[in-house]
Amino acid sequence: MGDAAGVGPEIISKAFASGELFQIGRPLVIGDYELMERAVDITNTELNVVPVKDPEECVFEPGTIEVLDLNLLPKDLPFGQVSEKAGDAAFRYVEKAVELAKESKIHAICTAPLNKEAMQKAGHMYPGHTEILAELTNTEDFSMMLSAPNLKVIHLTTHIGLRKAIDTINPERTHKVITLADETLKNAGLENPRIAVCGINPHAGENGLFGEGEEEEKLIPAIKQAQEEGINVEGPYPADTLFFRAARGDFDMVVACYHDQGHVPIKVMGLEAGVNITVGLKGGIIRTSVDHGTAFDIAGKNIADERSLIAAYKDAVELAPTK
Structure with a gap:
Protein backbone atom coordinates (compact mmCIF):
# COMPACT_ATOMS: atom_id res chain seq x y z
CA MET A 1 0.00 0.00 0.00
CA THR A 139 20.20 -10.96 -2.87
CA GLU A 140 23.53 -9.40 -3.88
CA ASP A 141 23.22 -9.28 -7.68
CA PHE A 142 20.15 -7.39 -8.82
CA SER A 143 19.31 -4.65 -11.26
CA MET A 144 16.78 -1.93 -11.96
CA MET A 145 14.61 -2.45 -14.99
CA LEU A 146 12.26 0.15 -16.45
CA SER A 147 9.30 -0.58 -18.65
CA ALA A 148 7.06 1.51 -20.89
CA PRO A 149 4.81 0.49 -23.77
CA ASN A 150 7.06 -1.12 -26.44
CA LEU A 151 10.29 -0.61 -24.48
CA LYS A 152 12.07 -2.38 -21.61
CA VAL A 153 15.44 -1.23 -20.25
CA ILE A 154 17.76 -2.80 -17.66
CA HIS A 155 20.69 -0.91 -16.10
CA LEU A 156 24.34 -1.68 -15.43
CA THR A 157 24.51 1.22 -12.97
CA THR A 158 21.91 3.59 -11.52
CA HIS A 159 22.21 6.05 -8.66
CA ILE A 160 25.87 7.06 -8.88
CA GLY A 161 27.63 9.90 -10.70
CA LEU A 162 28.46 9.45 -14.37
CA ARG A 163 32.25 9.32 -13.93
CA LYS A 164 31.94 6.71 -11.15
CA ALA A 165 29.37 4.78 -13.18
CA ILE A 166 31.79 4.35 -16.09
CA ASP A 167 34.55 3.31 -13.70
CA THR A 168 32.21 0.80 -12.04
CA ILE A 169 31.19 -1.02 -15.24
CA ASN A 170 33.22 -4.15 -15.90
CA PRO A 171 32.74 -7.33 -17.96
CA GLU A 172 31.49 -9.28 -14.93
CA ARG A 173 28.72 -6.78 -14.19
CA THR A 174 27.79 -6.51 -17.86
CA HIS A 175 27.54 -10.27 -18.20
CA LYS A 176 25.46 -10.54 -15.01
CA VAL A 177 22.93 -7.95 -16.19
CA ILE A 178 22.65 -9.53 -19.64
CA THR A 179 21.97 -12.85 -17.91
CA LEU A 180 19.37 -11.27 -15.59
CA ALA A 181 17.59 -9.77 -18.59
CA ASP A 182 17.55 -13.11 -20.37
CA GLU A 183 16.38 -15.06 -17.31
CA THR A 184 13.65 -12.55 -16.45
CA LEU A 185 12.11 -12.64 -19.90
CA LYS A 186 12.43 -16.42 -20.21
CA ASN A 187 10.81 -16.93 -16.79
CA ALA A 188 7.94 -14.77 -18.03
CA GLY A 189 7.44 -17.12 -20.97
CA LEU A 190 9.49 -15.54 -23.78
CA GLU A 191 11.44 -18.38 -25.39
CA ASN A 192 14.29 -16.50 -27.09
CA PRO A 193 14.53 -12.92 -25.81
CA ARG A 194 16.32 -10.45 -28.09
CA ILE A 195 18.67 -8.27 -26.04
CA ALA A 196 20.81 -5.33 -27.17
CA VAL A 197 23.53 -3.48 -25.24
CA CYS A 198 24.08 0.29 -25.45
CA GLY A 199 27.53 1.68 -26.00
CA ILE A 200 29.06 3.88 -23.32
CA ASN A 201 30.45 6.50 -25.68
CA PRO A 202 28.81 8.38 -28.58
CA HIS A 203 28.41 6.06 -31.58
CA ALA A 204 29.45 3.19 -29.25
CA GLY A 205 33.03 4.46 -29.52
CA GLU A 206 33.12 4.15 -33.33
CA ASN A 207 36.11 1.80 -33.35
CA GLY A 208 38.18 3.91 -30.95
CA LEU A 209 37.31 7.33 -32.36
CA PHE A 210 35.45 8.32 -29.18
CA GLY A 211 36.38 7.45 -25.62
CA GLU A 212 39.25 5.36 -24.36
CA GLY A 213 38.24 1.88 -25.44
CA GLU A 214 35.51 1.41 -22.85
CA GLU A 215 33.34 -0.70 -25.17
CA GLU A 216 36.20 -3.07 -25.97
CA GLU A 217 37.22 -3.36 -22.32
CA LYS A 218 33.94 -3.34 -20.40
CA LEU A 219 31.17 -4.52 -22.75
CA ILE A 220 32.33 -6.64 -25.69
CA PRO A 221 33.94 -9.49 -23.67
CA ALA A 222 30.68 -9.93 -21.72
CA ILE A 223 28.56 -9.84 -24.87
CA LYS A 224 30.73 -12.50 -26.51
CA GLN A 225 30.62 -14.67 -23.40
CA ALA A 226 26.82 -14.43 -23.24
CA GLN A 227 26.55 -15.27 -26.95
CA GLU A 228 28.70 -18.37 -26.41
CA GLU A 229 26.28 -19.39 -23.64
CA GLY A 230 23.37 -19.24 -26.06
CA ILE A 231 21.93 -15.86 -25.09
CA ASN A 232 20.52 -13.85 -27.99
CA VAL A 233 22.37 -10.59 -27.33
CA GLU A 234 23.91 -8.03 -29.68
CA GLY A 235 25.91 -4.81 -29.41
CA PRO A 236 27.25 -2.55 -28.27
CA TYR A 237 25.12 -0.23 -30.38
CA PRO A 238 24.90 3.59 -30.38
CA ALA A 239 22.26 4.57 -27.86
CA ASP A 240 20.87 7.35 -30.06
CA THR A 241 19.46 4.78 -32.52
CA LEU A 242 19.16 1.67 -30.36
CA PHE A 243 16.16 2.89 -28.34
CA PHE A 244 14.28 3.72 -31.53
CA ARG A 245 15.00 0.24 -32.88
CA ALA A 246 13.88 -1.41 -29.63
CA ALA A 247 10.67 0.64 -29.48
CA ARG A 248 9.71 -0.42 -33.00
CA GLY A 249 10.14 -4.08 -32.03
CA ASP A 250 13.67 -5.11 -33.02
CA PHE A 251 14.62 -6.04 -29.42
CA ASP A 252 12.81 -7.18 -26.28
CA MET A 253 15.24 -5.53 -23.84
CA VAL A 254 17.93 -2.84 -23.92
CA VAL A 255 20.89 -2.87 -21.51
CA ALA A 256 21.67 0.74 -20.54
CA CYS A 257 25.07 1.62 -19.09
CA TYR A 258 24.06 4.41 -16.70
CA HIS A 259 21.02 6.05 -15.13
CA ASP A 260 20.04 8.76 -17.60
CA GLN A 261 20.88 6.69 -20.66
CA GLY A 262 18.07 4.32 -19.70
CA HIS A 263 15.68 6.60 -17.83
CA VAL A 264 15.32 9.39 -20.38
CA PRO A 265 13.88 7.26 -23.23
CA ILE A 266 11.39 5.61 -20.85
CA LYS A 267 10.19 8.90 -19.38
CA VAL A 268 9.89 10.56 -22.77
CA MET A 269 7.30 7.88 -23.54
CA GLY A 270 5.14 9.19 -20.69
CA LEU A 271 5.53 9.38 -16.91
CA GLU A 272 2.09 7.85 -16.42
CA ALA A 273 3.15 4.73 -18.33
CA GLY A 274 6.59 4.16 -16.79
CA VAL A 275 7.18 1.25 -14.42
CA ASN A 276 10.17 0.55 -12.14
CA ILE A 277 11.02 -3.15 -11.80
CA THR A 278 13.52 -4.96 -9.57
CA VAL A 279 14.94 -8.10 -11.20
CA GLY A 280 17.39 -10.71 -9.97
CA LEU A 281 15.83 -11.19 -6.52
CA LYS A 282 16.40 -14.68 -5.14
CA GLY A 283 13.49 -17.03 -5.58
CA GLY A 284 12.59 -15.35 -8.87
Whole structure:
Protein backbone atom coordinates (compact mmCIF):
# COMPACT_ATOMS: atom_id res chain seq x y z
CA MET A 1 0.00 0.00 0.00
CA GLY A 2 3.01 2.29 0.34
CA ASP A 3 3.08 5.29 2.67
CA ALA A 4 -0.55 5.84 3.68
CA ALA A 5 0.04 9.57 4.21
CA GLY A 6 0.60 9.81 0.46
CA VAL A 7 -1.44 8.92 -2.61
CA GLY A 8 -0.90 5.14 -2.46
CA PRO A 9 -4.32 4.15 -1.08
CA GLU A 10 -6.09 6.54 -3.47
CA ILE A 11 -4.45 5.24 -6.63
CA ILE A 12 -5.06 1.67 -5.46
CA SER A 13 -8.75 2.46 -5.04
CA LYS A 14 -8.96 4.02 -8.50
CA ALA A 15 -7.04 1.14 -10.06
CA PHE A 16 -9.47 -1.39 -8.59
CA ALA A 17 -12.43 0.71 -9.75
CA SER A 18 -11.11 0.66 -13.32
CA GLY A 19 -11.82 -3.08 -13.52
CA GLU A 20 -8.57 -3.67 -15.44
CA LEU A 21 -6.80 -5.46 -12.59
CA PHE A 22 -9.27 -8.35 -12.50
CA GLN A 23 -9.13 -8.86 -16.25
CA ILE A 24 -5.57 -10.20 -16.13
CA GLY A 25 -4.83 -11.23 -12.54
CA ARG A 26 -5.93 -11.62 -8.93
CA PRO A 27 -5.13 -8.47 -6.94
CA LEU A 28 -4.66 -8.42 -3.17
CA VAL A 29 -3.75 -5.32 -1.15
CA ILE A 30 -1.28 -5.69 1.72
CA GLY A 31 -1.85 -2.77 4.08
CA ASP A 32 -4.40 -1.34 6.49
CA TYR A 33 -8.09 -2.10 6.01
CA GLU A 34 -9.41 1.11 7.58
CA LEU A 35 -7.16 3.32 5.47
CA MET A 36 -8.26 1.56 2.30
CA GLU A 37 -11.88 2.19 3.37
CA ARG A 38 -11.00 5.87 3.80
CA ALA A 39 -9.45 5.95 0.33
CA VAL A 40 -12.59 4.44 -1.21
CA ASP A 41 -14.65 7.18 0.48
CA ILE A 42 -12.30 9.91 -0.78
CA THR A 43 -12.30 8.63 -4.36
CA ASN A 44 -16.06 7.91 -4.44
CA THR A 45 -15.36 4.55 -6.07
CA GLU A 46 -18.10 2.68 -4.16
CA LEU A 47 -15.97 -0.41 -3.77
CA ASN A 48 -16.50 -3.03 -1.08
CA VAL A 49 -13.41 -3.29 1.17
CA VAL A 50 -12.96 -6.69 2.83
CA PRO A 51 -10.26 -7.55 5.39
CA VAL A 52 -8.58 -10.97 5.09
CA LYS A 53 -5.93 -12.76 7.12
CA ASP A 54 -4.48 -14.95 4.35
CA PRO A 55 -4.47 -14.90 0.52
CA GLU A 56 -6.29 -18.25 0.55
CA GLU A 57 -9.39 -16.47 1.90
CA CYS A 58 -9.67 -14.23 -1.16
CA VAL A 59 -12.38 -14.64 -3.80
CA PHE A 60 -11.14 -11.86 -6.15
CA GLU A 61 -14.49 -10.42 -7.16
CA PRO A 62 -14.59 -7.24 -9.27
CA GLY A 63 -15.95 -4.35 -7.22
CA THR A 64 -14.20 -5.62 -4.09
CA ILE A 65 -10.83 -4.71 -2.56
CA GLU A 66 -9.52 -7.52 -0.40
CA VAL A 67 -6.95 -6.26 2.12
CA LEU A 68 -4.54 -8.40 4.06
CA ASP A 69 -4.95 -6.19 7.11
CA LEU A 70 -1.83 -5.57 9.20
CA ASN A 71 -3.73 -2.97 11.28
CA LEU A 72 -0.74 -0.74 11.95
CA LEU A 73 -2.09 2.79 11.54
CA PRO A 74 -4.86 5.03 12.93
CA LYS A 75 -7.77 5.70 10.57
CA ASP A 76 -7.26 9.48 10.95
CA LEU A 77 -3.58 9.43 9.88
CA PRO A 78 -2.90 12.96 8.52
CA PHE A 79 -2.31 13.30 4.79
CA GLY A 80 0.81 14.92 3.38
CA GLN A 81 2.93 14.74 6.54
CA VAL A 82 6.09 12.77 7.20
CA SER A 83 5.07 10.19 9.78
CA GLU A 84 7.30 7.73 11.58
CA LYS A 85 4.32 5.38 12.01
CA ALA A 86 3.46 5.51 8.31
CA GLY A 87 7.11 4.97 7.37
CA ASP A 88 7.31 1.90 9.58
CA ALA A 89 4.03 0.55 8.20
CA ALA A 90 5.21 1.00 4.60
CA PHE A 91 8.25 -1.12 5.45
CA ARG A 92 6.12 -3.78 7.18
CA TYR A 93 3.84 -4.09 4.13
CA VAL A 94 6.85 -4.89 1.93
CA GLU A 95 8.22 -7.27 4.55
CA LYS A 96 4.90 -9.15 4.59
CA ALA A 97 4.78 -9.25 0.79
CA VAL A 98 8.25 -10.83 0.63
CA GLU A 99 7.24 -13.38 3.27
CA LEU A 100 4.19 -14.38 1.20
CA ALA A 101 6.22 -14.50 -2.02
CA LYS A 102 8.77 -16.82 -0.41
CA GLU A 103 5.86 -19.10 0.55
CA SER A 104 4.54 -18.93 -3.05
CA LYS A 105 1.24 -17.51 -1.76
CA ILE A 106 1.64 -14.55 -4.11
CA HIS A 107 3.33 -14.53 -7.51
CA ALA A 108 4.58 -10.94 -7.81
CA ILE A 109 4.81 -7.73 -5.77
CA CYS A 110 3.57 -4.34 -7.00
CA THR A 111 4.42 -1.41 -4.73
CA ALA A 112 2.80 1.96 -4.21
CA PRO A 113 5.32 4.70 -3.29
CA LEU A 114 6.94 5.03 0.12
CA ASN A 115 8.55 8.09 1.69
CA LYS A 116 12.26 7.57 2.40
CA GLU A 117 12.38 10.20 5.16
CA ALA A 118 9.43 8.67 7.00
CA MET A 119 10.83 5.17 6.66
CA GLN A 120 14.26 6.21 7.91
CA LYS A 121 12.70 8.08 10.85
CA ALA A 122 11.24 4.72 11.81
CA GLY A 123 14.73 3.23 11.82
CA HIS A 124 14.66 1.49 8.42
CA MET A 125 17.77 2.97 6.84
CA TYR A 126 17.30 2.09 3.18
CA PRO A 127 17.48 4.29 0.06
CA GLY A 128 14.27 2.72 -1.22
CA HIS A 129 12.25 -0.38 -2.08
CA THR A 130 15.00 -2.07 -4.10
CA GLU A 131 17.46 -2.23 -1.24
CA ILE A 132 14.77 -3.46 1.19
CA LEU A 133 13.84 -6.27 -1.16
CA ALA A 134 17.47 -7.19 -1.78
CA GLU A 135 18.16 -7.54 1.96
CA LEU A 136 14.93 -9.40 2.73
CA THR A 137 15.71 -11.93 -0.01
CA ASN A 138 19.49 -12.10 0.68
CA THR A 139 20.20 -10.96 -2.87
CA GLU A 140 23.53 -9.40 -3.88
CA ASP A 141 23.22 -9.28 -7.68
CA PHE A 142 20.15 -7.39 -8.82
CA SER A 143 19.31 -4.65 -11.26
CA MET A 144 16.78 -1.93 -11.96
CA MET A 145 14.61 -2.45 -14.99
CA LEU A 146 12.26 0.15 -16.45
CA SER A 147 9.30 -0.58 -18.65
CA ALA A 148 7.06 1.51 -20.89
CA PRO A 149 4.81 0.49 -23.77
CA ASN A 150 7.06 -1.12 -26.44
CA LEU A 151 10.29 -0.61 -24.48
CA LYS A 152 12.07 -2.38 -21.61
CA VAL A 153 15.44 -1.23 -20.25
CA ILE A 154 17.76 -2.80 -17.66
CA HIS A 155 20.69 -0.91 -16.10
CA LEU A 156 24.34 -1.68 -15.43
CA THR A 157 24.51 1.22 -12.97
CA THR A 158 21.91 3.59 -11.52
CA HIS A 159 22.21 6.05 -8.66
CA ILE A 160 25.87 7.06 -8.88
CA GLY A 161 27.63 9.90 -10.70
CA LEU A 162 28.46 9.45 -14.37
CA ARG A 163 32.25 9.32 -13.93
CA LYS A 164 31.94 6.71 -11.15
CA ALA A 165 29.37 4.78 -13.18
CA ILE A 166 31.79 4.35 -16.09
CA ASP A 167 34.55 3.31 -13.70
CA THR A 168 32.21 0.80 -12.04
CA ILE A 169 31.19 -1.02 -15.24
CA ASN A 170 33.22 -4.15 -15.90
CA PRO A 171 32.74 -7.33 -17.96
CA GLU A 172 31.49 -9.28 -14.93
CA ARG A 173 28.72 -6.78 -14.19
CA THR A 174 27.79 -6.51 -17.86
CA HIS A 175 27.54 -10.27 -18.20
CA LYS A 176 25.46 -10.54 -15.01
CA VAL A 177 22.93 -7.95 -16.19
CA ILE A 178 22.65 -9.53 -19.64
CA THR A 179 21.97 -12.85 -17.91
CA LEU A 180 19.37 -11.27 -15.59
CA ALA A 181 17.59 -9.77 -18.59
CA ASP A 182 17.55 -13.11 -20.37
CA GLU A 183 16.38 -15.06 -17.31
CA THR A 184 13.65 -12.55 -16.45
CA LEU A 185 12.11 -12.64 -19.90
CA LYS A 186 12.43 -16.42 -20.21
CA ASN A 187 10.81 -16.93 -16.79
CA ALA A 188 7.94 -14.77 -18.03
CA GLY A 189 7.44 -17.12 -20.97
CA LEU A 190 9.49 -15.54 -23.78
CA GLU A 191 11.44 -18.38 -25.39
CA ASN A 192 14.29 -16.50 -27.09
CA PRO A 193 14.53 -12.92 -25.81
CA ARG A 194 16.32 -10.45 -28.09
CA ILE A 195 18.67 -8.27 -26.04
CA ALA A 196 20.81 -5.33 -27.17
CA VAL A 197 23.53 -3.48 -25.24
CA CYS A 198 24.08 0.29 -25.45
CA GLY A 199 27.53 1.68 -26.00
CA ILE A 200 29.06 3.88 -23.32
CA ASN A 201 30.45 6.50 -25.68
CA PRO A 202 28.81 8.38 -28.58
CA HIS A 203 28.41 6.06 -31.58
CA ALA A 204 29.45 3.19 -29.25
CA GLY A 205 33.03 4.46 -29.52
CA GLU A 206 33.12 4.15 -33.33
CA ASN A 207 36.11 1.80 -33.35
CA GLY A 208 38.18 3.91 -30.95
CA LEU A 209 37.31 7.33 -32.36
CA PHE A 210 35.45 8.32 -29.18
CA GLY A 211 36.38 7.45 -25.62
CA GLU A 212 39.25 5.36 -24.36
CA GLY A 213 38.24 1.88 -25.44
CA GLU A 214 35.51 1.41 -22.85
CA GLU A 215 33.34 -0.70 -25.17
CA GLU A 216 36.20 -3.07 -25.97
CA GLU A 217 37.22 -3.36 -22.32
CA LYS A 218 33.94 -3.34 -20.40
CA LEU A 219 31.17 -4.52 -22.75
CA ILE A 220 32.33 -6.64 -25.69
CA PRO A 221 33.94 -9.49 -23.67
CA ALA A 222 30.68 -9.93 -21.72
CA ILE A 223 28.56 -9.84 -24.87
CA LYS A 224 30.73 -12.50 -26.51
CA GLN A 225 30.62 -14.67 -23.40
CA ALA A 226 26.82 -14.43 -23.24
CA GLN A 227 26.55 -15.27 -26.95
CA GLU A 228 28.70 -18.37 -26.41
CA GLU A 229 26.28 -19.39 -23.64
CA GLY A 230 23.37 -19.24 -26.06
CA ILE A 231 21.93 -15.86 -25.09
CA ASN A 232 20.52 -13.85 -27.99
CA VAL A 233 22.37 -10.59 -27.33
CA GLU A 234 23.91 -8.03 -29.68
CA GLY A 235 25.91 -4.81 -29.41
CA PRO A 236 27.25 -2.55 -28.27
CA TYR A 237 25.12 -0.23 -30.38
CA PRO A 238 24.90 3.59 -30.38
CA ALA A 239 22.26 4.57 -27.86
CA ASP A 240 20.87 7.35 -30.06
CA THR A 241 19.46 4.78 -32.52
CA LEU A 242 19.16 1.67 -30.36
CA PHE A 243 16.16 2.89 -28.34
CA PHE A 244 14.28 3.72 -31.53
CA ARG A 245 15.00 0.24 -32.88
CA ALA A 246 13.88 -1.41 -29.63
CA ALA A 247 10.67 0.64 -29.48
CA ARG A 248 9.71 -0.42 -33.00
CA GLY A 249 10.14 -4.08 -32.03
CA ASP A 250 13.67 -5.11 -33.02
CA PHE A 251 14.62 -6.04 -29.42
CA ASP A 252 12.81 -7.18 -26.28
CA MET A 253 15.24 -5.53 -23.84
CA VAL A 254 17.93 -2.84 -23.92
CA VAL A 255 20.89 -2.87 -21.51
CA ALA A 256 21.67 0.74 -20.54
CA CYS A 257 25.07 1.62 -19.09
CA TYR A 258 24.06 4.41 -16.70
CA HIS A 259 21.02 6.05 -15.13
CA ASP A 260 20.04 8.76 -17.60
CA GLN A 261 20.88 6.69 -20.66
CA GLY A 262 18.07 4.32 -19.70
CA HIS A 263 15.68 6.60 -17.83
CA VAL A 264 15.32 9.39 -20.38
CA PRO A 265 13.88 7.26 -23.23
CA ILE A 266 11.39 5.61 -20.85
CA LYS A 267 10.19 8.90 -19.38
CA VAL A 268 9.89 10.56 -22.77
CA MET A 269 7.30 7.88 -23.54
CA GLY A 270 5.14 9.19 -20.69
CA LEU A 271 5.53 9.38 -16.91
CA GLU A 272 2.09 7.85 -16.42
CA ALA A 273 3.15 4.73 -18.33
CA GLY A 274 6.59 4.16 -16.79
CA VAL A 275 7.18 1.25 -14.42
CA ASN A 276 10.17 0.55 -12.14
CA ILE A 277 11.02 -3.15 -11.80
CA THR A 278 13.52 -4.96 -9.57
CA VAL A 279 14.94 -8.10 -11.20
CA GLY A 280 17.39 -10.71 -9.97
CA LEU A 281 15.83 -11.19 -6.52
CA LYS A 282 16.40 -14.68 -5.14
CA GLY A 283 13.49 -17.03 -5.58
CA GLY A 284 12.59 -15.35 -8.87
CA ILE A 285 10.50 -12.74 -7.05
CA ILE A 286 9.36 -9.94 -9.35
CA ARG A 287 8.67 -6.49 -7.93
CA THR A 288 7.20 -3.63 -9.93
CA SER A 289 6.45 -0.09 -8.82
CA VAL A 290 4.88 3.15 -9.90
CA ASP A 291 7.35 5.57 -11.42
CA HIS A 292 6.45 8.45 -9.09
CA GLY A 293 6.60 9.41 -5.42
CA THR A 294 4.14 9.77 -2.55
CA ALA A 295 2.88 13.18 -3.82
CA PHE A 296 2.22 14.51 -0.32
CA ASP A 297 1.07 17.83 -1.80
CA ILE A 298 -2.03 16.26 -3.38
CA ALA A 299 -2.68 13.35 -1.00
CA GLY A 300 -6.31 13.07 0.13
CA LYS A 301 -7.60 15.36 -2.63
CA ASN A 302 -8.77 12.70 -5.11
CA ILE A 303 -6.65 14.06 -7.95
CA ALA A 304 -3.83 11.49 -8.06
CA ASP A 305 -3.45 9.60 -11.35
CA GLU A 306 -3.66 5.80 -11.13
CA ARG A 307 -2.33 4.97 -14.61
CA SER A 308 1.25 4.27 -13.50
CA LEU A 309 -0.03 1.84 -10.87
CA ILE A 310 -2.17 0.02 -13.43
CA ALA A 311 0.85 -0.19 -15.75
CA ALA A 312 3.00 -1.52 -12.86
CA TYR A 313 0.37 -4.14 -12.04
CA LYS A 314 0.20 -5.27 -15.66
CA ASP A 315 4.00 -5.62 -15.79
CA ALA A 316 3.92 -7.61 -12.52
CA VAL A 317 1.46 -10.05 -14.11
CA GLU A 318 3.44 -10.20 -17.37
CA LEU A 319 6.81 -10.82 -15.70
CA ALA A 320 5.67 -13.14 -12.90
CA PRO A 321 7.38 -16.52 -13.38
CA THR A 322 5.05 -18.70 -15.44
CA LYS A 323 5.85 -21.76 -13.31
